[in-house]
Amino acid sequence: MSLTIETRAAGTTTPAIAPALRVRDLVTEFRGRYGAVRAVDGVSFTVPRGSVLAVIGESGSGKSAMLRSIIGINPPTTLVTGEISVGGRDLQTMSPRDRRTARGSDVSMVFQDPLTALDPVYTVEKQLVEAIRKHHEGLDKAQARQRALELLELVRIPSAAARLKAYPSELSGGMRQRVVIAMAIAGRPTVLLADEPTTALDVTVQARMMRLFRQIQRDIDMGLVIVTHDLGVAAELADEVAVMYAGRFVEHGTATQVLTRPSHPYTEGLIEANVRAGQDRRPNAIPGAPPSLDQLPPGCAFAPRCRYAVSACWDVRPITQLVGDGHSSSCLLAS
Amino acid sequence: MADLLELIDISKTFDVRSGGRRATLSAVDHVSLTVRPGTTLGIVGESGCGKSTLARVIVGLHLADDGELVFDGKQMLTGKRRTPGELKQMQMVFQDPSSALNPRATISESIAFPLQVQGASKSVIAERVATVMRDVGLPAAYASRYPHQLSGGQRQRVNIARALALQPKLVVLDEAVSALDKSIQAQVLNLLSDLQDEYGLTYVFISHDLNVVRYLSDDVAVMYLGQVVEQGSAQQLYDEPKHPYTQLLLSSVPTLDPAESTRDEPVDTADSTEIPSPIDPPSGCRFRTRCPFATDLCAQVVPVPIQVGEGRTVACHLYTTP
Ligand SMILES: Nc1ncnc2c1ncn2[C@@H]1O[C@H](COP(=O)(O)OP(=O)(O)OP(=O)(O)O)[C@@H](O)[C@H]1O
Ligand SMILES: Nc1ncnc2c1ncn2[C@@H]1O[C@H](COP(=O)(O)OP(=O)(O)OP(=O)(O)O)[C@@H](O)[C@H]1O
Ligand SMILES: [Mg+2]
Ligand SMILES: [Mg+2]
Numbered sequence: 001m002s003l004t005i006e007t008r009a010a011g012t013t014t015p016a017i018a019p020a021l022r023v024r025d026l027v028t029e030f031r032g033r034y035g036a037v038r039a040v041d042g043v044s045f046t047v048p049r050g051s052v053l054a055v056i057g058e059s060g061s062g063k064s065a066m067l068r069s070i071i072g073i074n075p076p077t078t079l080v081t082g083e084i085s086v087g088g089r090d091l092q093t094m095s096p097r098d099r100r101t102a103r104g105s106d107v108s109m110v111f112q113d114p115l116t117a118l119d120p121v122y123t124v125e126k127q128l129v130e131a132i133r134k135h136h137e138g139l140d141k142a143q144a145r146q147r148a149l150e151l152l153e154l155v156r157i158p159s160a161a162a163r164l165k166a167y168p169s170e171l172s173g174g175m176r177q178r179v180v181i182a183m184a185i186a187g188r189p190t191v192l193l194a195d196e197p198t199t200a201l202d203v204t205v206q207a208r209m210m211r212l213f214r215q216i217q218r219d220i221d222m223g224l225v226i227v228t229h230d231l232g233v234a235a236e237l238a239d240e241v242a243v244m245y246a247g248r249f250v251e252h253g254t255a256t257q258v259l260t261r262p263s264h265p266y267t268e269g270l271i272e273a274n275v276r277a278g279q280d281r282r283p284n285a286i287p288g289a290p291p292s293l294d295q296l297p298p299g300c301a302f303a304p305r306c307r308y309a310v311s312a313c314w315d316v317r318p319i320t321q322l323v324g325d326g327h328s329s330s331c332l333l334a335s
Numbered sequence: 336m337a338d339l340l341e342l343i344d345i346s347k348t349f350d351v352r353s354g355g356r357r358a359t360l361s362a363v364d365h366v367s368l369t370v371r372p373g374t375t376l377g378i379v380g381e382s383g384c385g386k387s388t389l390a391r392v393i394v395g396l397h398l399a400d401d402g403e404l405v406f407d408g409k410q411m412l413t414g415k416r417r418t419p420g421e422l423k424q425m426q427m428v429f430q431d432p433s434s435a436l437n438p439r440a441t442i443s444e445s446i447a448f449p450l451q452v453q454g455a456s457k458s459v460i461a462e463r464v465a466t467v468m469r470d471v472g473l474p475a476a477y478a479s480r481y482p483h484q485l486s487g488g489q490r491q492r493v494n495i496a497r498a499l500a501l502q503p504k505l506v507v508l509d510e511a512v513s514a515l516d517k518s519i520q521a522q523v524l525n526l527l528s529d530l531q532d533e534y535g536l537t538y539v540f541i542s543h544d545l546n547v548v549r550y551l552s553d554d555v556a557v558m559y560l561g562q563v564v565e566q567g568s569a570q571q572l573y574d575e576p577k578h579p580y581t582q583l584l585l586s587s588v589p590t591l592d593p594a595e596s597t598r599d600e601p602v603d604t605a606d607s608t609e610i611p612s613p614i615d616p617p618s619g620c621r622f623r624t625r626c627p628f629a630t631d632l633c634a635q636v637v638p639v640p641i642q643v644g645e646g647r648t649v650a651c652h653l654y655t656t657p
Contacts, residue, residue, distance in 0.1 A: 032484075058516040060486040112514075158383065158612035162353035170351065173510065173541075174382025199513045200383045202543045203587040206598070214598045229516045230544075234591035235597045237543070255593040273517040273544045274591065275524070278573070283521035283550070289472060 021047040026082035039065035041247035050280035054234035057244035070080025113194040118168040125164035135187030151182040165322030173200035246301035249305025263329035339372040345402030363386040364561035375538040377552030426498040428511040445477035467496040560621040567647030
């Protein structure tokens with residue numbers, strides 16, 4: 001914890017220690033037959049080295065689109081604008097070739113769906129070795145194999161040596177997810193983008209993975225952006241939490257601020273929807289559904305579902321305001 | 336009332352290669368369970384303990400090596416392929432939201448597919464597809480979209496809709512709500528309860544979210560390395576876990592309070608202790624290598640499940656030795 005505070009303070013005073021990731025006004029638009037869908041609509045944030053940002057928000061709010069834009073994997077018709085700097089280097093102003101190299105070595109991503117991230121026709125070993133050699137060109141095959149084995153042991157896959165020879169379909173869901181995590185950390189990236197990396201993990205393995213993330217982060221001063229539906233994971237792992245709705249961050253602050261003193265009614269709804277230990281009553285879903293991104297209302301995108309909405313909320317798009325030290329909220333009624 | 340589903344002594348192994356040699360992986364080992372009609376059986380346990388394998392054996396996607404299954408009074412051999420009529424009554428929702436969908440089929444085509452296979456008429460199909468899409472909270476406009484145009488959670492709702500389309504008696508939900516956000520998850524959980532009340536559906540519900548399992552399930556079975564180590568009513572099992580593994584599991588649930596975070600506890604990355612594996616499971620009790628109470632007996636003798644109360648069993652020597 002103290003380490004995080006140190007690096008954050010250092011990052012703000014000496015520009016030499018650039019943050020792991022800095023994103024300014026990121027916009028992602030999917031253009032297609034149905035017109036343009038603005039999945040990410042002006043998102044800005046900074047992840048200091050050694051720090052964790054958790055992004056929460058309903059399905060379809062643009063979390064994966066945001067991560068995919070940062071790492072640069074989107075369908076060809078996608079328009080991405082804004083600043084994306086990794087370790088102080090702005091990816092958007094680089095030549096496409098440099099950008100590819102930077103993204104390959106400095107940013108890595110754990111994709112949401114562990115099965116699709118692995119190629120079903122190759123063994124785990126082949127895929128791991130390939131990932132390792134991409135980042136460590138000096139390693140020969142045998143060394144890379146040894147490293148692959150170590151990585152599987154690090155993520156606690158039982159009978160790791162035997163599992164190297166397995167095909168993805170022969171592994172359980174949680175094992176596949178851990179293989180994907182192992183591949184992503186193989187290159188010791190500056191920033192790791194992890195999209196729902198723990199959904200397939202049981203609580204004991206999940207706890208270990210979270211501590212492992214912390215440890216790797218400390219070792220290599222990595223920044224981590226984790227997208228999760230599990231507020232328990234956010235509470236456990238994150239320094240900061242951002243809440244995404246209809247392509248925007250509607251609330252952002254420290255984990256404690258956002259999870260224990262939420263300011264935005266949407267955050268409040270997300271927290272209330274959780275099934276608590278021993279709960280008997282039906283969980284409260286937020287009424288309605290997130291708006292279709294191609295037909296956003298003129299005012300606050302959450303107003304139609306908000307129990308506190310007043311008429312102004314329907315007309316005026318709320319600006320982001322500070323509601324506490326480093327705690328911001330985009331609610332007209334927040335103060 | 337008679338059980339809707341009874342599993343008797345089911346075992347399933349896989350042939351794998353281990354260090355160049357052929358080896359046998361014991362994924363599900365002598366599992367016996369019952370599910371009463373109109374109720375939910377929750378299954379919990381560590382990653383790789385055999386939950387999905389058991390689920391696939393139940394719905395007939397895997398042939399078991401051994402064991403019997405009685406469904407709705409009819410005996411089915413778990414080692415033999417099922418007839419289409421038998422398959423229809425049990426549906427499964429899978430863990431991986433996108434791999435289960437055909438990327439070249441629209442959402443409505445995907446949901447309609449099982450209905451077509453069963454020979455339903457065009458108008459019945461159209462109506463059923465519209466109903467289940469509404470039930471799971473998918474806007475009608477998504478009917479003509481393709482899986483890649485949906486978010487992960489939206490895709491999983493398509494899978495649930497597809498399983499419900501055939502109005503099966505039993506639905507096996509394998510991590511079916513894990514990929515959903517909490518608000519949609521709450522909606523789907525409420526939907527599952529409502530459908531259960533309305534149609535008397537029976538569920539086998541597999542999830543890593545122990546709070547959700549408790550909320551939804553009438554009974555819960557805890558698995559460890561292919562075996563059921565404890566089962567009982569959800570309330571009793573959670574309030575008073577008996578097996579040391581159940582106790583460990585329940586104590587690992589993260590809270591929503593950042594102040595209780597244990598994230599900075601060190602992980603021993605050099606820890607080389609053997610992680611128990613189904614390829615070469617520990618002798619005696621499979622949990623003994625991690626059990627704080629393990630004795631010599633645990634290494635020698637496999638604990639058999641014993642009754643420790645109404646509908647409650649536990650397989651642990653702590654309860655067999657007086
Ligand atoms: N290639 C695409 N073409 C058109 N629309 C897309 C495309 N990819 C995503 N979308 C849309 O963009 C929105 C954001 O999708 P995204 O996958 O980022 O959601 P998410 O927040 O990650 O949701 P989940 O929690 O379910 O994974 C969704 O409405 C989705 O349907
Ligand atoms: N087709 C297969 N071939 C070989 N081994 C397999 C196969 N399918 C599963 N296994 C093995 O069987 C064991 C049980 O796997 P299963 O998928 O049932 O676990 P699970 O309890 O569902 O785990 P998770 O919670 O991670 O999904 C694992 O060790 C897995 O590697
Ligand atoms: Mg996503
Ligand atoms: Mg599974």
